[in-house]
Amino acid sequence: MLLFISKRLGLAILVAFTVSFISFTLLFLAGDPAAALAGETASGEDIEAIRKLYGFDRPMLVQYADWLLSAIQGDFGESYYFRLPVAPLIAERLSVTMTLGVCGITFALLTAVPLGVAAAIRPNSFIDRLALFLSVAGQAMPSFWFGLILIVIFAIQLGWLPPSGASSPMHFIMPTIVLGYYAMPAIMRLTRAGMLEVLSSDYIRTARAKGAPEGRVLFRHALRNAIIPVVSLAAVQMGFMLGGSIVVESIFALHGAGYLAWESIARNDLPTVQALILVFSMFYIVFTFLADVLNAWLDPRMRSS
Numbered sequence: 001m002l003l004f005i006s007k008r009l010g011l012a013i014l015v016a017f018t019v020s021f022i023s024f025t026l027l028f029l030a031g032d033p034a035a036a037l038a039g040e041t042a043s044g045e046d047i048e049a050i051r052k053l054y055g056f057d058r059p060m061l062v063q064y065a066d067w068l069l070s071a072i073q074g075d076f077g078e079s080y081y082f083r084l085p086v087a088p089l090i091a092e093r094l095s096v097t098m099t100l101g102v103c104g105i106t107f108a109l110l111t112a113v114p115l116g117v118a119a120a121i122r123p124n125s126f127i128d129r130l131a132l133f134l135s136v137a138g139q140a141m142p143s144f145w146f147g148l149i150l151i152v153i154f155a156i157q158l159g160w161l162p163p164s165g166a167s168s169p170m171h172f173i174m175p176t177i178v179l180g181y182y183a184m185p186a187i188m189r190l191t192r193a194g195m196l197e198v199l200s201s202d203y204i205r206t207a208r209a210k211g212a213p214e215g216r217v218l219f220r221h222a223l224r225n226a227i228i229p230v231v232s233l234a235a236v237q238m239g240f241m242l243g244g245s246i247v248v249e250s251i252f253a254l255h256g257a258g259y260l261a262w263e264s265i266a267r268n269d270l271p272t273v274q275a276l277i278l279v280f281s282m283f284y285i286v287f288t289f290l291a292d293v294l295n296a297w298l299d300p301r302m303r304s305s
Contacts, residue, residue, distance in 0.1 A: 005293055012289045016282060020071075023277040024064050067274065076275035081267045086275045089260070094279070096166050096256035100175055100248070101241040105234060107180030108187055113230065116191025117223065120199065131192065135185035147178045147251040164253035175252045179245060183237040190233055194226030235291035239284035 034051035051057045055066075070077065076086035119131040154174060155163035165171045198204060199222055207217050246258035257276060264272040 005296075008289055008292050012285045016285050019281040019285075020068060020278055021064060023281070024067065024274060025060070071275070071278060076278075077271035079264075079269050079272045081264070081269040081272075086271050089272065090257060090275055090279060093255060093257045093260045096254050097242055097245055097249070097258055099166075100172060100179060100245055100254060100256060101238060103172055103176040104179035104241045104245075105183065105238045107176050108183040108237065109234060111180070112184040112187035113191050113227075116188045117195055117218070119188075119192045120195030120226075121218070123196065128192075131188055135188050138181050138185040141181075143178055143182055143247050144251055146181065147174065147248060150174045150177065151251070166254045166256075171252070171254075175248050175254060178251075179241055179248050183241065187230060187233060187237070190230050191226065194229060195222060198222045198226045231294050232288075232291045235287040236284070238287050239280070242280060242283045 034047050034054070034056045055063060067077070074087055076090070078084065079086050079089055082089060115127070115131045115134070119125075119128040122128060151163045151174065154161045161173055162168070162171050204217060204222055208214075242257070245256065246262050248254070249256045249259040250262070257279070260272065261276045261280075263269070264276065
């Protein structure tokens with residue numbers, strides 16, 4: 001197990017360095033950052049002065065090496081727009097996004113996994129058709145439209161929930177439902193498909209033939225094996241929720257890291273954009289690494305891969 005973790009950890013570190021280099025390179029290939037900062041009416045002398053001021057005149061590899069060494073130490077530079085250090089700026093906003101992401105994936109798992117299991121136990125039944133309907137609706141319904149509908153019903157008409165802000169747990173109920181519902185269809189379908197495949201296996205028929213209780217057969221034998229791909233999918237969905245929650249944060253006025261990313265891109269705030277790309281990428285890498293370790297614990301056969 002330790003060898004497996006060491007291999008996965010080394011691969012995660014390599015992926016992190018690769019992602020950081022590619023993202024840094026693409027940001028510079030997208031255009032001249034000095035010209036973007038100077039504005040459309042700036043003269044050539046102004047652009048050149050900004051290029052020298054921020055070090056854009058140096059070779060790109062030198063700029064990347066300096067930025068990476070500082071980033072490893074937790075220093076992402078200073079925001080061009082907010083005029084604040086980038087690290088504490090992101091840390092302040094990240095708490096909102098982390099809360100929303102954890103609540104969203106928890107809601108999705110607690111809803112999708114039981115529905116997927118129930119649909120697999122009784123295929124072509126009412127619960128199976130309900131799960132299919134929720135799955136199709138979740139894929140077809142835009143997040144911004146769903147969020148606005150919830151605001152109209154539960155905030156404006158009924159007055160049960162606050163429409164925006166992040167000052168209390170009540171403010172996260174509707175954003176959690178919107179963000180979690182988007183992840184539900186894939187988790188539900190994968191759980192159902194995995195349970196159907198496992199329930200038709202020989203060892204499940206053998207366990208039932210030996211008189212094992214149905215609950216033990218379903219949850220100890222079947223679900224433990226069917227849940228392995230769901231763990232990997234949940235890790236990817238969690239990374240997406242943290243990095244792609246900008247729509248939900250905008251609708252409910254949750255000024256988290258996703259909204260900060262949109263602000264930074266719109267205002268050509270290069271240090272903040274670079275730091276956010278690295279932070280969001282690290283979330284994907286860490287969650288995928290943890291999912292691999294958990295899957296290896298659930299299925300010892302994976303440790304030899």
